Amino acid sequence: MPEHETTPAKRLPVKRPRAGMPTQDAKARGRNFNEVALGYGEELAVGEAERCLECKKPVCQEGCPVEVRIPEFLGKIRDRDFRGAYETVKSTNSLPAVCGRVCPQETQCEIKCVLGKKAEPVAIGRLERFVSDWAMGQSQDKPARIKPNGKKVAIVGSGPAGLTCAGDLAKKGYKVTIFEALHAPGGVLIYGIPEFRLPKQIVAEEVGNLEALGVEVICDVVVGRTITVDELFQQGYDALFLGTGAGLPMFMNIPGETLNGVYSANEFLTRTNLMKAYLFPEWDTPIKVGERVAVIGAGNVAMDSVRCAFRLGAKEAAIVYRRSEAEMPARHEELEHAKEEGIVFHTLTAPVRVLGNADGWVTGLECIKMELGEPDDSGRRRPIPIKGSEFTLNVDTVVMALGTSPNPLVSQTTPGLDVDKHGCLVVRDEDGLTTRDLVWAAGDAVTGAATVILAMGGGKKAATAIDKVLQGAK
Amino acid sequence: MFIIRKKRDLTPVTKLFVVDAPLVAKKAQPGQFVIVRIAPSGERIPLTIADADAKAGTVTIVIQEVGKTSRQMGLLKEGDGILDFVGPLGRPAPLTDKGPVVLVGGGFGVAPIYPIAKALRAKGVKVISIIGARSQDLLILEAEMASVSDELLVATDDGTKGHKGFVTEVLKQLIDSGRDIELVIAIGPMVMMRAVGKTTEPYKLKTLVSVDPIMVDGTGMCGACRLTVGGKVKFACVDGPIFDAHQVDFDEANRRGKMYATEQKLAVDRFEKAHHSGPCACGCGGGH
Numbered sequence: 156m157p158e159h160e161t162t163p164a165k166r167l168p169v170k171r172p173r174a175g176m177p178t179q180d181a182k183a184r185g186r187n188f189n190e191v192a193l194g195y196g197e198e199l200a201v202g203e204a205e206r207c208l209e210c211k212k213p214v215c216q217e218g219c220p221v222e223v224r225i226p227e228f229l230g231k232i233r234d235r236d237f238r239g240a241y242e243t244v245k246s247t248n249s250l251p252a253v254c255g256r257v258c259p260q261e262t263q264c265e266i267k268c269v270l271g272k273k274a275e276p277v278a279i280g281r282l283e284r285f286v287s288d289w290a291m292g293q294s295q296d297k298p299a300r301i302k303p304n305g306k307k308v309a310i311v312g313s314g315p316a317g318l319t320c321a322g323d324l325a326k327k328g329y330k331v332t333i334f335e336a337l338h339a340p341g342g343v344l345i346y347g348i349p350e351f352r353l354p355k356q357i358v359a360e361e362v363g364n365l366e367a368l369g370v371e372v373i374c375d376v377v378v379g380r381t382i383t384v385d386e387l388f389q390q391g392y393d394a395l396f397l398g399t400g401a402g403l404p405m406f407m408n409i410p411g412e413t414l415n416g417v418y419s420a421n422e423f424l425t426r427t428n429l430m431k432a433y434l435f436p437e438w439d440t441p442i443k444v445g446e447r448v449a450v451i452g453a454g455n456v457a458m459d460s461v462r463c464a465f466r467l468g469a470k471e472a473a474i475v476y477r478r479s480e481a482e483m484p485a486r487h488e489e490l491e492h493a494k495e496e497g498i499v500f501h502t503l504t505a506p507v508r509v510l511g512n513a514d515g516w517v518t519g520l521e522c523i524k525m526e527l528g529e530p531d532d533s534g535r536r537r538p539i540p541i542k543g544s545e546f547t548l549n550v551d552t553v554v555m556a557l558g559t560s561p562n563p564l565v566s567q568t569t570p571g572l573d574v575d576k577h578g579c580l581v582v583r584d585e586d587g588l589t590t591r592d593l594v595w596a597a598g599d600a601v602t603g604a605a606t607v608i609l610a611m612g613g614g615k616k617a618a619t620a621i622d623k624v625l626q627g628a629k
Numbered sequence: 630m631f632i633i634r635k636k637r638d639l640t641p642v643t644k645l646f647v648v649d650a651p652l653v654a655k656k657a658q659p660g661q662f663v664i665v666r667i668a669p670s671g672e673r674i675p676l677t678i679a680d681a682d683a684k685a686g687t688v689t690i691v692i693q694e695v696g697k698t699s700r701q702m703g704l705l706k707e708g709d710g711i712l713d714f715v716g717p718l719g720r721p722a723p724l725t726d727k728g729p730v731v732l733v734g735g736g737f738g739v740a741p742i743y744p745i746a747k748a749l750r751a752k753g754v755k756v757i758s759i760i761g762a763r764s765q766d767l768l769i770l771e772a773e774m775a776s777v778s779d780e781l782l783v784a785t786d787d788g789t790k791g792h793k794g795f796v797t798e799v800l801k802q803l804i805d806s807g808r809d810i811e812l813v814i815a816i817g818p819m820v821m822m823r824a825v826g827k828t829t830e831p832y833k834l835k836t837l838v839s840v841d842p843i844m845v846d847g848t849g850m851c852g853a854c855r856l857t858v859g860g861k862v863k864f865a866c867v868d869g870p871i872f873d874a875h876q877v878d879f880d881e882a883n884r885r886g887k888m889y890a891t892e893q894k895l896a897v898d899r900f901e902k903a904h905h906s907g908p909c910a911c912g913c914g915g916g917h
């Protein structure tokens with residue numbers, strides 16, 4: 156028997172199935188923008204935490220890019236020390252309420268959990284969300300006064316990478332200023348991921364926590380246009396961090412893509428989430444949803460788009476994906492939720508062209524059936540078109556969710572800042588030092604479209620490196 | 630908040646604002662634009678920079694009231710704040726060293742033409758300007774344009790001032806009179822820009838226009854602003870907004886511009902109801 160033999164009896168792990176997540180009824184939620192997953196209550200949380208074996212060598216932790224001390228915080232939940240649990244999480248993860256909701260846990264921490272070998276892994280993400288939500292409901296202690304160290308760092312972009320880097324540096328005494336191009340901070344968390352998955356209030360509170368640490372957030376500044384990297388250095392910043400994400404939408408370059416009714420997922424989601432088009436005409440930004448919507452792709456972005464389309468009133472909202480369900484890159488939970496809500500799936504189907512009427516509006520999507528051949532570079536089986544299998548989907552809106560690449564505005568206006576052939580910023584080391592001295596970068600701008608937690612992990616590493624270099628330079 | 634320092638009513642539906650925006654003012658080049666949002670529930674709308682004063686830290690914009698947001702913006706007064714004012718966006722107008730350049734401005738398009746004229750003149754390039762409007766009282770910035778043009782020609786649809794008819798007719802006369810012209814730049818309503826392109830095309834006279842598709846972010850992130858230029862899809866906010874008039878697919882641009890026509894009408898009707906039922910105290914003078 157493992158070490159926990161010696162711990163008090165109440166600390167013995169409890170054998171029971173993983174606690175299910177309470178959710179809004181599928182039928183109702185499919186048509187509203189309220190959060191789908193309702194979160195564990197105290198009893199469910201304590202019960203689920205009791206399943207953890209508190210392994211001496213917690214392998215789960217290795218799966219977490221920001222190294223949350225998982226068994227320690229689970230143990231505190233079990234002891235009903237929720238405040239302590241929250242502080243444990245928060246000490247290495249500056250956005251736990253976000254990660255608990257959107258991390259692809261099934262491929263990060265939970266996939267490593269030893270319980271997963273025989274039964275279901277501990278619901279680490281859900282418990283992380285539980286402690287964060289619990290803490291938000293409590294009165295917040297004023298953050299301890301941090302002694303300024305006299306150095307200034309500018310952060311470009313307020314997505315998870317930028318926010319994490321900012322938080323870590325602020326805690327070390329740096330004067331940190333975040334410059335954001337849009338009118339609200341949060342990056343994809345605010346313009347991309349919908350309200351029903353990540354309430355915007357939570358992002359706002361996390362940003363508020365950073366501001367309480369002394370971080371200044373300046374919106375409406377497009378670095379590369381409003382001000383350049385070199386000008387920021389002239390203004391006295393000692394170092395820079397670029398967390399500009401991968402915001403450029405890709406299209407397929409098939410005929411009909413400029414017809415009225417064809418959107419990039421970025422536009423569709425930005426109108427819906429950042430601009431709150433679901434509240435039109437109370438809010439000013441409109442969106443055209445139509446009766447039948449096809450979303451092309453099967454990642455998180457596609458799932459969010461298709462579920463938004465349904466919530467915005469489409470009679471039918473469908474995913475069109477050229478591979479099969481097994482290859483879909485979306486988080487498992489989102490896929491399940493989408494199915495429950497009545498989203499239609501056309502797998503092994505690839506669009507050929509968008510059809511339109513004389514007035515230039517979408518009337519359909521011509522597709523071709525695919526079959527899976529040999530595995531390609533990505534290890535997934537390559538889809539091959541089946542000759543003569545063309546057919547037309549009767550739709551009036553098409554959303555392209557094919558992926559994104561980094562925005563060149565900063566690299567184009569910063570001499571010496573190199574990008575690779577995909578437009579991703581080149582970094583010289585693990586910490587994200589770019590080809591310009593004193594400029595670090597992380598997140599999607601470096602990796603291409605990835606995940607929140609990887610962006611945060613990168614932001615954290617860069618903060619440590621910036622501190623090391625600037626302190627050495629004293 | 631970006632504070633409105635000065636406001637001038639150029640016509641009953643065209644308003645000029647001088648806005649405190651020091652960072653934008655320092656960087657603004659002719660041909661670039663800003664994106665503005667005036668209320669927390671408001672839309673982001675693009676507006677061309679009509680002038681910028683780096684020393685004073687101010688940027689001038691001219692807005693024509695067409696739909697809900699522009700009307701609501703028309704109600705703002707000196708001292709009021711604009712919630713968001715981001716820029717300068719887009720590529721600057723390519724300023725040649727060789728003239729003469731003919732600048733054509735129609736309606737509110739005279740405003741964005743002004744800084745281009747000013748910059749060309751500062752480089753010693755000869756500027757011939759043609760400005761037009763439906764009627765004399767809708768003509769804007771005539772004196773300002775006169776001060777930065779070597780020649781200023783005026784056209785009004787109803788003949789109340791200058792040539793009776795369209796700016797394109799004046800332009801054609803100018804070309805046919807055998808005048809030496811290096812480049813034409815036209816800014817105004819889409820129909821006008823397309824007509825200017827049609828006018829100069831037979832002469833193979835290089836012509837640039839500033840297209841104004843629907844935009845959201847203005848930084849290349851959404852693709853709302855895409856249009857076809859020379860058979861290729863471009864994002865107007867980062868690749869433009871200035872393009873070769875002979876290459877732009879105006880049919881498509883026009884059609885895409887009407888994508889939200891129903892929603893826009895609904896928004897205007899709601900706005901009018903709220904602001905114009907009975908005597909109104911909002912300062913708009915009632916009835917546009």
Ligand SMILES: Cc1cc2nc3c(=O)[nH]c(=O)nc-3n(C[C@H](O)[C@H](O)[C@H](O)COP(=O)(O)OP(=O)(O)OC[C@H]3O[C@@H](n4cnc5c(N)ncnc54)[C@H](O)[C@@H]3O)c2cc1C
Nearest residue numbers: 312314315316336342343378400455598599605606607610
């Ligand atoms: C719809 C959608 C759903 C997703 N769902 C999930 C999920 O469930 N789980 C998950 O882990 N990941 C998900 N992702 C991926 C995840 O959101 C990203 O990997 C992550 O946000 C990257 O963080 P970042 O900080 O690198 O960049 P971003 O979040 O993209 O933030 C970059 C910020 O920089 C700003 N910026 C860019 N250029 C400039 C400039 N020149 N000047 C100033 N500011 C600038 C941008 O406006 C933006 O605010 C999703 C992505 C999308 C689009």
Ligand SMILES: Cc1cc2nc3c(=O)[nH]c(=O)nc-3n(C[C@H](O)[C@H](O)[C@H](O)COP(=O)(O)OP(=O)(O)OC[C@H]3O[C@@H](n4cnc5c(N)ncnc54)[C@H](O)[C@@H]3O)c2cc1C
Nearest residue numbers: 674675676677692693696697698699841842843844886893
């Ligand atoms: C690069 C650029 C520069 C511009 N410069 C000026 C300027 O200097 N002065 C000026 O008065 N107008 C300018 N416009 C147009 C201006 O942005 C629109 O008139 C404004 O958005 C209308 O908003 P609304 O709510 O009042 O009208 P709506 O009812 O929304 O629309 C009325 C008309 O404006 C167009 N429009 C609507 N929303 C947008 C949008 N987000 N972006 C672009 N067009 C839209 C529609 O196609 C429609 O024809 C410019 C547009 C662009 C793209």
Ligand code: SF4
Nearest residue numbers: 219254258263264280
């Ligand atoms: S941050 Fe994400 S990966 Fe890390 S423990 Fe939490 S849910 Fe797992």
Ligand code: SF4
Nearest residue numbers: 207208210215268269
């Ligand atoms: S691997 Fe699983 S059981 Fe072991 S400590 Fe981590 S969460 Fe607990």
Ligand code: FES
Nearest residue numbers: 847849851852866
């Ligand atoms: S306005 Fe969004 S890409 Fe041009």
